[in-house]
Amino acid sequence: MSEQAENIIEERIYTVPFSKVVYGRRIPRTKRTPRAMRHLRAFIKRHLRCEDIIIDSEVNEFMWSRGIQKPPRKIRIRAVKTEEDVVTVYLGY
Numbered sequence: 001m002s003e004q005a006e007n008i009i010e011e012r013i014y015t016v017p018f019s020k021v022v023y024g025r026r027i028p029r030t031k032r033t034p035r036a037m038r039h040l041r042a043f044i045k046r047h048l049r050c051e052d053i054i055i056d057s058e059v060n061e062f063m064w065s066r067g068i069q070k071p072p073r074k075i076r077i078r079a080v081k082t083e084e085d086v087v088t089v090y091l092g093y
Contacts, residue, residue: 007082013092016043019073029069036071037063044079044087052086059091 021039022032037055040063044053063071078092 007084009081009083010048011078011080012048013076013078014043014047015074015076016040017074018071022071023073031068033064033068033071040075040077040089044089048079048081048087050081050085050087052084054086054088056088056090059089062091 016039018036018039022036027035037060040055040059041053045051059075059077062075066072076092078090079087080090081087
């Protein structure tokens with residue numbers, strides 16, 4: 001655990017809104033959660049300037065908990081960037 005703590009460059013907490021991306025446009029109901037996941041990936045890429053993004057299984061399960069048609073309107077996440085420019089996204093509380 002201490003080895004992982006040494007490799008952390010920065011750690012940030014974000015609230016990612018999905019309401020305009022998923023619900024604000026004419027998006028088919030069966031493509032809402034996949035679009036929200038793509039938006040989450042793009043949000044992290046834009047804010048932390050990295051290409052390698054690992055989304056934790058808890059985040060994935062939370063996004064898909066209500067199915068493909070009803071993703072959450074926003075999600076609070078914790079993004080951890082390591083020295084190798086790999087960002088891991090965890091569920092933030």
